[in-house]
Amino acid sequence: MKRRIKIVDTTLRDGEQCPGVVFSPSDKIRLALCLDRIGVYEIEAGIYDTGTEGINYISEIMKLKKQAKISVWSRLNAQNVEESARQKPDLIHIGTPVSYAQIYNKIGKNKKWIENTLLECIQVAKDYNIPITVGLEDASRADVAFLISLIRLIRQQGVESIRLADTVGVLFPRRAWEMIREIKQTGIQVEVHEHNDFGMAVANSMVMALAGADMVDGTLMGIGERAGNCNLYEFVHGANRKFDSGVSSLDIKKAEDILKSIMTGGKADDPSDKI
Numbered sequence: 448m449k450r451r452i453k454i455v456d457t458t459l460r461d462g463e464q465c466p467g468v469v470f471s472p473s474d475k476i477r478l479a480l481c482l483d484r485i486g487v488y489e490i491e492a493g494i495y496d497t498g499t500e501g502i503n504y505i506s507e508i509m510k511l512k513k514q515a516k517i518s519v520w521s522r523l524n525a526q527n528v529e530e531s532a533r534q535k536p537d538l539i540h541i542g543t544p545v546s547y548a549q550i551y552n553k554i555g556k557n558k559k560w561i562e563n564t565l566l567e568c569i570q571v572a573k574d575y576n577i578p579i580t581v582g583l584e585d586a587s588r589a590d591v592a593f594l595i596s597l598i599r600l601i602r603q604q605g606v607e608s609i610r611l612a613d614t615v616g617v618l619f620p621r622r623a624w625e626m627i628r629e630i631k632q633t634g635i636q637v638e639v640h641e642h643n644d645f646g647m648a649v650a651n652s653m654v655m656a657l658a659g660a661d662m663v664d665g666t667l668m669g670i671g672e673r674a675g676n677c678n679l680y681e682f683v684h685g686a687n688r689k690f691d692s693g694v695s696s697l698d699i700k701k702a703e704d705i706l707k708s709i710m711t712g713g714k715a716d717d718p719s720d721k722i
Contacts, residue, residue, distance in 0.1 A: 449689065449690050449691040450689075450690055450691065451690065451691045451692075451693070452656050452660070452661065452662065452663055452686065452690045452691070452692055453488035453489065453638075453661060453662040453663075453692075453693070454486075454487050454488050454489075454662070454663060454665065454679070454683065454692050454693065454694050455487075455488065455489040455490075455491065455518075455638060455662050455663065455664045455665070456482050456487045456489070456490050456491065456664075456665060456666065456667070456679060457491040457640070457664050457665070457666055457671075457676065458478060458482070458666040458667045458670065458679075458706070459475050459478060459479060459490065459491060459492050459493050460491045460492070460493045460494060460520050461491070461640075461664075461666060461671045461672065461676055462666040462667065462670040462671050462676065463493070464671055464672035465670040465671055465672065465675065468670060468710065470709065472503070472504035472507075473504075474709045475492065475493065475504050475508070476504055476507055476508055476511070477705065477709070478667075478702075478705065478706065478709070479492060479508045479512065479515075479517070480508070480511055480512065481702050481705050482515060482702060483512040483513055483514060483515040484513070485694055485695070485698035485699065485701075485702055486514070486693045486694045486695075486698070487515050487693075487694055488515065488516065488662070488693060489515060489516040489517075489518055489537075489538065489662070490508075490512075490515045490516070490517055490518070491518045491519070491520060491540065491664075492504075492505050492508055492517050492518065492519055492536070493505065493519065493520065494519065494520045494521070495519050495521070495527075495530055495531045495534050497530060505517070505519060505534045505536065506534055506535070509534075509535065509536065509537075516537040516538055517536050517537050517538070518536055518537060518538035518539065518540055518580070519531045519534060519536045519538075519539055519540070520539075520540045520542060520582070521539050521540065521541050521542065521568070522541075522542055523541060523542060523543050523544065523561070523564055523565060523568060524564075524568070525564075525567045525568050525571050528541060528568045528571045528572055529571050529575070532571065532572055532574075532575035532577050533575075535575075535577070536577065537577075537578070538577070538578050538579065538580060539572055539577055539578075539579045539580075540579070540580050540581075540582045540610060541565065541568050541569075541572075541579055541580070541581050541582060542582045542584050543561065543565055543581050543582055543583060543584060543597075544556075544561065544584045544585060545561070545583045545584060545585060545586055545589040545593065545594060545597065546584075546585035546586070546587075546588040546589040546590075547589070547590065548585065548588060549584060549585045549614075558593060561597070562597065562600060565581065565597075565600075565601065566600075566601075566604065569581075569601065569604050569605075569606060570604075573604075573605070578607070579606060580606075580608045580609060580610050580638060581597075581601055581606055581608075581609045581610070582609070582610040582612055582640070583597075583609055583610060583611055583612055584612050584614050585612065585614040585615065586611045586612050586613070586614075586626070587611075587612075587613040587614070587615070587617050587618045587622075587626070588614075588615065588617065591626070591629055591630075594630065595629070595630065595632075595633055598630065598633045598635050599633060602633065602634070602635060606635075607635070607636055608635060608636035608637070608638060608661070608662070609630075609635055609636070609637060609638065610638040610639075610640050610664070611626065611627075611630065611637055611638065611639050611640065611655075611660075612640040613639075613640065613641050613642055613648075613651065614642065615642065615644065616641070616642030616643060616644030616645060616647070616648070616673070616674065617644065617645070618641070618647065618651050619645070619647055619651070620647065620650055620651055620654040623639075623651040623654050623655050623658070624654050624655065624657070624658045626655075627639070627655045627658035627659050627660050628658055628659065631658075631659045636661045636662070637655075637659070637660045637661055637662070638660070638661065638662035638663070638664060639651075639652055639655045639656075639660045639662070639663055639664065640664040640676075640677075641655075641664070641676065641677045642671065642672070642673065642674065642675070642676060643669060643671070643673075643674040643675045643676060643677070643678075644673060644674045646674075648669070648675070648676060648677040648678070649677055649678055649681045649682050649685070651677075652664075652665070652677045652682050653682065653685060653686060656686060656689075656690060657689070663677065663682060663686070664676065664677060665677040665678060665679035665682050665683075666678070666679060667679055667680075667699070667702055667703050667706045668680075668703050668706060668707075669681070670706075679699055680696055680699045680700060680703065683695075683696045683699055684696040
């Protein structure tokens with residue numbers, strides 16, 4: 448019997464960071480409902496931002512979806528987590544810088560600040576009774592000892608899963624395998640999020656799944672910031688020989704057709720595209 452891995456689609460969030468790609472609220476609803484129909488386990492619907500037009504699209508997706516879990520991405524900020532929680536998603540991803548390059552140079556903080564602020568954010572989500580995934584940003588350049596220490600800390604708070612993010616796309620398969628084996632020793636569920644800067648996103652995702660990752664992120668057509676993300680079709684097409692992903696590569700191709708229509712100015716239908 449094939450081991451089950453869960454597919455997380457981040458086309459609506461990370462995919463929209465692709466240069467030249469902008470989704471309207473109706474586009475996002477259309478794509479989300481398509482992904483829901485084809486059996487994607489989780490759809491990352493975007494970032495809840497009170498300054499953005501169409502902020503109500505998340506609640507519309509929540510109302511119309513049938514089976515997929517809907518997640519929103521939040522910064523490591525208690526107010527942002529609360530704003531996200533008020534939308535009543537199924538899950539909140541809390542983006543948490545973990546490499547020293549990001550902690551000390553990018554945001555000018557230290558490890559203790561990361562730990563304390565993350566605990567504060569976790570408590571906010573608990574107050575709203577919404578599960579979270581802690582997104583370990585730039586994990587591929589982080590000190591593994593710090594990662595494991597942080598994972599043990601959040602497990603004590605009831606957090607069950609982390610997103611291991613190769614934020615700048617520097618992993619290669621051997622190290623990708625090693626990281627999963629090291630982190631899985633903590634007992635945490637691991638979601639992997641690969642970028643394609645060296646053309647290794649699909650290969651790394653496959654190796655990490657083989658090493659024990661529980662969830663794999665991807666985007667339709669591999670769109671995303673810089674060189675893009677793990678191409679969902681390519682990953683599923685290969686992975687379904689070894690795993691049960693719950694999604695067929697043929698259905699992903701049909702979803703890509705809807706994305707292409709949107710990207711070329713096609714009219715967003717009353718979200719009822721047939722797959």
